[in-house]
Amino acid sequence: MRLIAANWKMHKTVSETEDYIRRFLELLGDVPDREVLLCPPFTALHRAGELLRETPVRLGAQNCHYEKSGAFTGEVSPVMLREVGCSYVIVGHSERRHIFGENDELINRKLVACLEEGLRPILCVGEKLEEREAGMTFKVVETQLRLALSGIEEHTDRIDVAYEPVWAIGTGVPATPEDAVSVHRFIGEILRELNPSASGKTRVLYGGSVKPANAGEFMRHPEVNGLLVGGASLDPESFSEIVRSF
Numbered sequence: 411m412r413l414i415a416a417n418w419k420m421h422k423t424v425s426e427t428e429d430y431i432r433r434f435l436e437l438l439g440d441v442p443d444r445e446v447l448l449c450p451p452f453t454a455l456h457r458a459g460e461l462l463r464e465t466p467v468r469l470g471a472q473n474c475h476y477e478k479s480g481a482f483t484g485e486v487s488p489v490m491l492r493e494v495g496c497s498y499v500i501v502g503h504s505e506r507r508h509i510f511g512e513n514d515e516l517i518n519r520k521l522v523a524c525l526e527e528g529l530r531p532i533l534c535v536g537e538k539l540e541e542r543e544a545g546m547t548f549k550v551v552e553t554q555l556r557l558a559l560s561g562i563e564e565h566t567d568r569i570d571v572a573y574e575p576v577w578a579i580g581t582g583v584p585a586t587p588e589d590a591v592s593v594h595r596f597i598g599e600i601l602r603e604l605n606p607s608a609s610g611k612t613r614v615l616y617g618g619s620v621k622p623a624n625a626g627e628f629m630r631h632p633e634v635n636g637l638l639v640g641g642a643s644l645d646p647e648s649f650s651e652i653v654r655s656f
């Protein structure tokens with residue numbers, strides 16, 4: 411089933427989250443053939459979990475730590491996320507990599523921790539503008555994938571991947587569907603090589619300036635198994651439109 415995920419980033423208080431979810435559920439209606447996921451900030455997860463409990467909409471976090479508990483000031487563990495109702499965690503988002511210095515080794519440890527806790531990670535990969543201009547897109551994506559999945563290749567059926575070119579995130583300039591599809595195909599080949607038996611179970615999402623007006627252009631390609639939406643997911647009208655746009 412295709413996955414349409416909202417990454418709210420550092421937006422929305424608990425009361426704003428309540429308002430959003432009430433409105434979103436009204437607008438969403440019945441969408442039986444796609445999975446819908448909301449990823450609010452940590453502080454809103456517990457309340458969001460209560461509001462979404464009896465609904466088909468899934469809850470996810472935007473980050474996690476790799477230990478279950480311990481002296482890690484400011485961090486939140488997969489066990490804690492599971493308890494408040496999360497079933498997904500975004501791991502290795504480009505803002506985590508480039509603003510907070512997360513490297514592939516750390517991202518790998520987070521993936522391992524999520525899998526141990528039964529959370530489904532969405533591993534984000536994607537090249538920066540200068541890497542794209544240097545013709546390194548495929549190399550960068552391949553390295554990120556191989557390092558992140560190192561040692562957990564046999565579990566790739568329990569992981570989704572989001573291809574998010576860094577230059578397309580929050581810029582209003584998405585990749586062309588054709589460019590995205592060529593990277594999605596390439597990611598699919600690597601995943602098949604790493605774990606032939608999990609083929610097709612890892613969804614590859616596109617993210618980067620997805621809007622109601624362009625979501626359908628990505629989703630009409632069979633290689634695009636879903637979307638990870640930032641800015642346009644902050645408004646329940648626009649996110650429900652994206653979910654229903656194909």
Ligand code: PGA
Pocket residue numbers: 417574578579580581582617618619620638639640641642
């Ligand atoms: P955007 O962000 O939709 O605002 O470009 C996507 C993301 O960062 O996941």
